[in-house]
Amino acid sequence: MSITVYVPCDSSAVSLGANRVANAITQEAEKRGVEINVVRNGSRGMYWLEPMVEVATDNGRIAYGAVKTGDVASLFDANFLNGGTHALNLGLTEEIPYLKKQQRLTFARVGITDPVSVEDYVAHDGYRGLKNALSYSQAEIVKHVSDSGLRGRGGAAFPTGIKWNTVLNTPSEQKYIICNADEGDSGTFSDRMIMEGDPLVLIEGMTIAGLAVGATQGYIYLRIEYPHALEILNAAIANATAANYLGENIQGSGKTFHLEVRQGAGAYVCGEETALMESLEGKRGLVRFKPPLPAISGLFGKPTVVNNVISLASVPVILDKGGEFYRDFGMGRSRGTLPLQLAGNLKHAGLVELAFGATLREVLYDFGGGSATGKPIRAVQVGGPLGSYLPESQFDTPLDYEAFAAIWAVLGHGGIVAFDETVDMAQMAKYSMEFCVEESCGKCTPCRIGSTRGYEVMDEIVNKRDLDKNIPLLRSLCDTMLNGSLCAMGGMTPYPVLSALNHFPEDFGIKAA
Amino acid sequence: MQTVQTIITDLKDKPGALLPILHAVQNSLGYVPPEIVPTIAKALNLSRAEVHGVISFYHYFRDHAPGKKTVRICRAESCLAMGGKALESQIKTKLGIDYHETTEDGNYSLEAVYCLGNCACSPAIQIDNDVYGRVTAESFNEILTEQSA
CATH class of the missing domain: 3.40.30.10 (Glutaredoxin)
Structure with missing residues (x-):
């Protein structure tokens, strides 16, 4: 019997040489006349160990990492195919503390299955949620999602059940499900990991959403920067269609759901749901006025559910185990789990799915292992490029939507980017304005002009010119952007800028207030 | 031009066809040549300005040949x-x-x-x-x- 060897196809693992390692293992096995079966799985999310190779043994999977092509011959010499001892042997994968301490609901299968195999997916509890959903009424499906307490994981944290209920109760011959896979927030990669590591859970979630609200067409709006995700999604959609989990008369139920991936074209603002719909309609990605809500008049003017990848990928486990099961994780009004993405200057960067409520400090040190450079962590940006910077004094804040809002910060999509003491926060504030200049859609003045003026003022400030005049000017400008912008692009750029100014005034050449 | 015609014929009936068409053109030619803008506009019943506006809005689309x-x-x-x-x-x-x-x-x-x-x-x-x-x-x-x- 051939031994199964897992080498991730995840693009971050590939960026560290996983394809070369997979080839080297295949060639070495041929050379030695050993029969092996190489499966390209998703990543377990422990990126300091990538490329991480796993071998299936009778006792479970044994991991080796980080493997370089030069290590492959010695791995065979050490009988790694039977879990042999080697300097890179990490023991049983499931026992690695970083993984063992997590609560993986949405990411339950990522790194375990062959991402595009429907058979493997079903063998690992896949499509159980859909099976239940097919036996429920539409209102019952929505009720499970409402009961779960799931809130939009894209960043806005709007209750998913309420959104679905609105679409369900808006009569229309045509409705749409859109998956927002325009994961443009820097410091985030959980959507990518799902799409590359377990795309079928997203497909199942979208299918359930379609059943719930009566939509027969879904679109995944995928950012252009993710070419690997595109290939894997398309392969998974083709396989799901062939297995009758997509298309007409799904599993003999008489229900229909079609799914298509559409690519963005490098515009951050298209992660905003109305700009996204404009883009899907073939237009420039300009933000729309709300109301009307997309749930009432969305894509092509039809009622539309727009949910983030993680929101939709969390639906199958909710429908499988019930809304209450999911709701029992978390704290306060933040229910369930949040896949956190540890990035930037951290020793152990990667994906950590936890119930809401752990503190930022626990995540940074217990999981992240402190900074990669070994210097103290000075600032952490949570929630993408529009999220606030937090100083060390705020590291004990629990990861909870309301707790973050109380300190004028956001959890957003769960991206956590750490900076060591070498960071210049005035430069980061200037960068935030520059990013807004680059990415503003241009529809509203506070964002379009405000960002350009903000960049100019920040340029004055980093050069320590007329601080008495320029700091109040920056604050006034941020006030206008915060209160006058049409969407979060201009409306939240002040979060990183003002949090940097308030928490790190010394970098701006002024004394703490 | 033959390529562009084939792309347009294949994709023009998709809902919101402009981005898929522009992607297909750029994938095969490496960029979106300004001289084909009128052809695309005509096929989709749009003005040239609308098509140009979309090409110039998105960072990814380019109107000149890039390096290899x-x-x-x-x-x-x-x-x-x-x-x-x-x-x-x-x-x-x-x-x-x-x-x-x-x-x-x-x-x-x-x-x-x-x-x-x-x-x-x-x-x-x-x-x-x-x-x-x-x-x-x-x-x-x-x-x-x-x-x-």
């Missing part, structure tokens, strides 16, 4: 936290070009990108579809050798 390969450097926060700024200037020096420029031999164009989703392996760059993580000035030289092989 496109290098994209991530400029976002996570990469900045891991020395991305220094890497950026090293790459510019190595290639001898700035953003939106092409090397004299026509081999490489340079563009900025805001996040490749490779933030656990910063700093990151992308060459065409290949992503590279934890890039240093030295590893960039090796990457160039590998890419030109």
Whole structure:
């Protein structure tokens, strides 16, 4: 019997040489006349160990990492195919503390299955949620999602059940499900990991959403920067269609759901749901006025559910185990789990799915292992490029939507980017304005002009010119952007800028207030 | 032009067909030539201004031929936290070009990108579809050798 060897196809693992390692293992096995079966799985999310190779043994999977092509011959010499001892042997994968301490609901299968195999997916509890959903009424499906307490994981944290209920109760011959896979927030990669590591859970979630609200067409709006995700999604959609989990008369139920991936074209603002719909309609990605809500008049003017990848990928486990099961994780009004993405200057960067409520400090040190450079962590940006910077004094804040809002910060999509003491926060504030200049859609003045003026003022400030005049000017400008912008692009750029100014005034050449 | 006609015929009936058409054109030609804008506009019953507006709105679409390969450097926060700024200037020096420029031999164009989703392996760059993580000035030289092989 051939031994199964897992080498991730995840693009971050590939960026560290996983394809070369997979080839080297295949060639070495041929050379030695050993029969092996190489499966390209998703990543377990422990990126300091990538490329991480796993071998299936009778006792479970044994991991080796980080493997370089030069290590492959010695791995065979050490009988790694039977879990042999080697300097890179990490023991049983499931026992690695970083993984063992997590609560993986949405990411339950990522790194375990062959991402595009429907058979493997079903063998690992896949499509159980859909099976239940097919036996429920539409209102019952929505009720499970409402009961779960799931809130939009894209960043806005709007209750998913309420959104679905609105679409369900808006009569229309045509409705749409859109998956927002325009994961443009820097410091985030959980959507990518799902799409590359377990795309079928997203497909199942979208299918359930379609059943719930009566939509027969879904679109995944995928950012252009993710070419690997595109290939894997398309392969998974083709396989799901062939297995009758997509298309007409799904599993003999008489229900229909079609799914298509559409690519963005490098515009951050298209992660905003109305700009996204404009883009899907073939237009420039300009933000729309709300109301009307997309749930009432969305894509092509039809009622539309727009949910983030993680929101939709969390639906199958909710429908499988019930809304209450999911709701029992978390704290306060933040229910369930949040896949956190540890990035930037951290020793152990990667994906950590936890119930809401752990503190930022626990995540940074217990999981992240402190900074990669070994210097103290000075600032952490949570929630993408529009999220606030937090100083060390705020590291004990629990990861909870309301707790973050109380300190004028956001959890957003769960991206956590750490900076060591070498960071210049005035430069980061200037960068935030520059990013807004680059990415503003241009529809509203506070964002379009405000960002350009903000960049100019920040340029004055980093050069320590007329601080008495320029700091109040920056604050006034941020006030206008915060209160006058049409969407979060201009409306939240002040979060990183003002949090940097308030928490790190010394970098701006002024004394703490 | 034959290619463009085939693309338009295949895709024009899709809902919201303009972006899929522009992607297909750029995938096959490397860019969207300004002279085909009227053809696309006519097929979709749009004005030339609308089609031009879409091409110019999105960073990814370009109206002139790029180098054989496109290098994209991530400029976002996570990469900045891991020395991305220094890497950026090293790459510019190595290639001898700035953003939106092409090397004299026509081999490489340079563009900025805001996040490749490779933030656990910063700093990151992308060459065409290949992503590279934890890039240093030295590893960039090796990457160039590998890419030109």
